[in-house]
Amino acid sequence: MAQAPDLKLVPTPGQTVGPFFGYALPYEKDSELLAPGHPRSIRLHGTVTDGAGNPIPDALLEIWQPDEHGVVSQETGSLRRDGYTFTGFGRAAVDNVGHFTFTTVNPGPTEEGQAPFIALTLFARGLTNRLFTRIYLPEDTEALAADPLLNAVDAERRDTLIAEREADGALRFDVRLQGEGETVFLAYPRES
Amino acid sequence: MSQQPALDPAATMDSQETLSREIQQIGEDYAAQSTTETQPRLNFPPYRSSLLRHPTKSLQLADPETIELWAPAFGERDVHPLEADLTIQHNGEPIGERIVVSGRVLDGDGRPVRGQLIELWQANAAGRYMHKRDQHPAPLDPNFTGVGRAITGPNGEYSFTTIKPAPYPWKNHHNAWRPAHIHFSLFGTDFTQRMITQMYFPGDPLFSLDPIYQTIVDPKARERLVATYDHSITSHEWATGYNWDIVLTGSNRTWMESDLGDAHADEEDH
Numbered sequence: 001m002a003q004a005p006d007l008k009l010v011p012t013p014g015q016t017v018g019p020f021f022g023y024a025l026p027y028e029k030d031s032e033l034l035a036p037g038h039p040r041s042i043r044l045h046g047t048v049t050d051g052a053g054n055p056i057p058d059a060l061l062e063i064w065q066p067d068e069h070g071v072v073s074q075e076t077g078s079l080r081r082d083g084y085t086f087t088g089f090g091r092a093a094v095d096n097v098g099h100f101t102f103t104t105v106n107p108g109p110t111e112e113g114q115a116p117f118i119a120l121t122l123f124a125r126g127l128t129n130r131l132f133t134r135i136y137l138p139e140d141t142e143a144l145a146a147d148p149l150l151n152a153v154d155a156e157r158r159d160t161l162i163a164e165r166e167a168d169g170a171l172r173f174d175v176r177l178q179g180e181g182e183t184v185f186l187a188y189p190r191e192s
Numbered sequence: 193m194s195q196q197p198a199l200d201p202a203a204t205m206d207s208q209e210t211l212s213r214e215i216q217q218i219g220e221d222y223a224a225q226s227t228t229e230t231q232p233r234l235n236f237p238p239y240r241s242s243l244l245r246h247p248t249k250s251l252q253l254a255d256p257e258t259i260e261l262w263a264p265a266f267g268e269r270d271v272h273p274l275e276a277d278l279t280i281q282h283n284g285e286p287i288g289e290r291i292v293v294s295g296r297v298l299d300g301d302g303r304p305v306r307g308q309l310i311e312l313w314q315a316n317a318a319g320r321y322m323h324k325r326d327q328h329p330a331p332l333d334p335n336f337t338g339v340g341r342a343i344t345g346p347n348g349e350y351s352f353t354t355i356k357p358a359p360y361p362w363k364n365h366h367n368a369w370r371p372a373h374i375h376f377s378l379f380g381t382d383f384t385q386r387m388i389t390q391m392y393f394p395g396d397p398l399f400s401l402d403p404i405y406q407t408i409v410d411p412k413a414r415e416r417l418v419a420t421y422d423h424s425i426t427s428h429e430w431a432t433g434y435n436w437d438i439v440l441t442g443s444n445r446t447w448m449e450s451d452l453g454d455a456h457a458d459e460e461d462h
Contacts, residue, residue: 004443005301015404018375019325024311088259178248185251
């Protein structure tokens with residue numbers, strides 16, 4: 001990869017999403033990347049907790065992912081879903097007990113042998129800027145073992161990036177903002 | 193109940209003087225250090241709700257991979273052009289000072305962010321959100337919801353017509369009031385550029401008192417969140433105007449010589 005040049009402009013600072021995004025950012029079927037009950041669909045869910053282990057009732061999560069064949073969608077219609085077009089984007093506000101649910105598909109590897117993952121962004125009251133992380137699938141142990149990011153993370157924290165597969169095929173991914181099992185959050189090279 | 197957010201009841205009894213002292217100390221410590229910070233601190237104790245909600249470990253530097261190097265696509269199917277006018281969503285005129293907020297969304301390389309989604313939300317002219325958990329005893333405006341959306345134009349431009357929001361109280365400490373602000377949500381050309389921020393109005397006396405605005409410890413950096421009053425946007429007998437440009441981070445996609453050429457051409461256009 002060619003080295004990207006330094007930024008010419010200084011990025012605008014982020015700010016907390018605050019508690020009152022609830023009537024602005026959530027929308028109908030926002031967390032349904034495809035219709036629940038669709039034969040391809042899986043549930044992706046988990047709880048967002050704070051440093052005391054308490055659930056955060058005012059967090060918002062977004063996911064962005066390829067389809068099960070590893071294809072990155074560039075289709076519009078994420079905000080007004082027709083029930084058929086897979087746009088790869090979803091948004092979910094947590095409920096009163098900090099729990100979120102997406103209906104989606106297992107992401108496929110975008111390149112042969114690569115460990116597939118879902119990109120996740122987290123927003124919350126009390127969180128001064130958005131956080132990024134990745135949700136890896138637990139199955140492909142060979143690809144996981146070879147993944148550059150997972151290999152760069154401290155061994156004992158690595159599992160915070162890997163979802164758990166439940167008996168019904170659902171993916172469980174809990175987000176812990178701090179404390180025991182604190183999720184690994186990411187920064188990208190050109191952030192500021 | 194454990195699901196109550198970490199709003200320490202003791203914290204709400206702190207005085208503004210206590211909070212301001214903490215903010216000032218952080219500012220002095222920052223001024224004495226030699227590095228420049230351009231983003232808010234995730235750990236900013238004067239914003240009490242951040243205490244249990246900031247990661248304690250350093251962020252892991254990631255080389256972005258395929259999905260992160262693309263952004264979700266939004267378009268006309270998602271957003272109707274009239275959604276950028278927050279004053280026509282109901283049967284009557286909202287109360288307050290009608291304003292137009294216009295600007296451009298650029299990336300850190302100076303390239304316009306075209307065809308991307310901007311979402312915005314805000315309190316009304318009395319400082320009240322149309323949200324069931326906002327119990328601030330100020331009037332709700334039946335003609336104002338305070339939500340807008342737009343898709344950026346070919347030069348990254350956007351324009352919203354809305355009502356100037358008012359300051360409102362919150363429970364961070366005793367007598368805590370937020371400066372008037374509008375929340376903005378933005379996407380770039382990569383998912384790594386996703387951000388949410390707040391736009392403020394020039395000359396607000398609450399800036400120095402506000403622990404959220406002050407999470408950005410660098411004075412120049414936080415001024416980037418303040419819009420400029422712009423009389424060329426102001427229109428005759430209709431609305432006052434503000435200009436606010438937003439810069440996202442740079443794209444992380446593999447850089448080609450032609451990208452540099454594009455960036456240069458865009459710069460010359462303006």
